[in-house]
Amino acid sequence: MTKRPVLVVLFDDVQSLDVTGPVEVFAGAGRAGRGAYPIRTASLDGGPVRTQSGLRLLPDGTLAQAAAVGPPHTLLVPGGEGTRRPDPRLVDWLRENAPRAERLVSVCTGALLLAEAGLLDGHRATTHWVACDHLARCYPEVDVDPDPIFVRDGRLATSAGVTAGIDLALALVEEDLGRDTALTVARHLVVFLRRPGNQAQFSAQLAAQTARREPLRDLQQWITEHPDADLSVEALAARARLSPRHFARAFQAETGTTPGRYVDRVRIEHARRLLEETADGVQEVARAAGYGTPEAMRRAFVKTLESTPAEYRRRFHAPVGTAR
Numbered sequence: 001m002t003k004r005p006v007l008v009v010l011f012d013d014v015q016s017l018d019v020t021g022p023v024e025v026f027a028g029a030g031r032a033g034r035g036a037y038p039i040r041t042a043s044l045d046g047g048p049v050r051t052q053s054g055l056r057l058l059p060d061g062t063l064a065q066a067a068a069v070g071p072p073h074t075l076l077v078p079g080g081e082g083t084r085r086p087d088p089r090l091v092d093w094l095r096e097n098a099p100r101a102e103r104l105v106s107v108c109t110g111a112l113l114l115a116e117a118g119l120l121d122g123h124r125a126t127t128h129w130v131a132c133d134h135l136a137r138c139y140p141e142v143d144v145d146p147d148p149i150f151v152r153d154g155r156l157a158t159s160a161g162v163t164a165g166i167d168l169a170l171a172l173v174e175e176d177l178g179r180d181t182a183l184t185v186a187r188h189l190v191v192f193l194r195r196p197g198n199q200a201q202f203s204a205q206l207a208a209q210t211a212r213r214e215p216l217r218d219l220q221q222w223i224t225e226h227p228d229a230d231l232s233v234e235a236l237a238a239r240a241r242l243s244p245r246h247f248a249r250a251f252q253a254e255t256g257t258t259p260g261r262y263v264d265r266v267r268i269e270h271a272r273r274l275l276e277e278t279a280d281g282v283q284e285v286a287r288a289a290g291y292g293t294p295e296a297m298r299r300a301f302v303k304t305l306e307s308t309p310a311e312y313r314r315r316f317h318a319p320v321g322t323a324r
Contacts, residue, residue, distance in 0.1 A: 079108030
């Protein structure tokens with residue numbers, strides 16, 4: 001069995017779940033794969049670090065000692081409040097040693113540390129949605145994609161906030177050891193294996209702001225519950241008892257998105273859920289999600305997910321009764 005050592009960088013005010021989530025995935029895969037992932041944690045001085053929640057973590061040693069052992073297969077950099085004002089020595093260590101790792105991974109705002117070290121320049125990356133604007137503004141050489149839960153760009157892998165690190169780690173295990181091992185780990189942790197990297201960080205309702213006015217807020221909920229209805233601007237405006245022009249302006253002002261984009265996102269989420277969780281045919285799914293025809297749904301999937309509905313189902317469908 002090929003060994004793929006994992007080195008996890010620790011620092012004060014780290015987000016504990018950014019550390020423990022991926023570590024549990026790699027540790028579980030290591031047990032299933034007979035020690036495939038030896039895991040080591042390290043901080044600058046080797047002393048305990050306090051997470052942003054107050055939890056104390058004890059590293060295995062110093063970063064200098066870890067570097068002396070040799071480059072890891074996977075270097076994992078978690079996020080947390082400590083990435084906002086990082087120790088310059090940590091950034092210098094990353095700049096010097098991260099390029100030697102076969103695979104460089106950041107979780108949540110760990111991407112800020114990689115960006116500060118110049119390791120994301122010219123690469124596509126993501127981070128927690130709260131920090132995406134900051135990452136793009138402060139590091140213009142980075143191609144920031146705020147939407148996916150994780151992004152792969154060659155040897156570089158970055159994930160969105162907190163639990164997205166688990167999704168990314170599962171994807172890496174699947175790449176290394178195969179789907180069966182990754183599924184075994186996912187079942188043990190009682191999480192889903194099938195969340196794709198290009199899945200949005202938020203559902204349509206969370207991605208959009210909640211409208212302040214009750215009629216629009218109620219309408220947002222009604223749209224998510226009736227994706228197969230007539231959701232044209234005219235029909236929605238009539239339901240909100242506003243003129244189409246007034247409705248479109250008010251909806252965008254209060255939610256931050258247009259009615260059309262909101263409807264598009266609701267429908268594709270509904271279609272994906274049906275493809276993942278039911279055995280309904282593509283035509284039934286297209287009708288239930290409001291697309292009308294399989295071709296219209298196919299175009300929406302290719303545009304948004306770069307995948308056809310059939311391809312999406314083959315990859316992410318969970319057979320009824322499958323344990324997770």
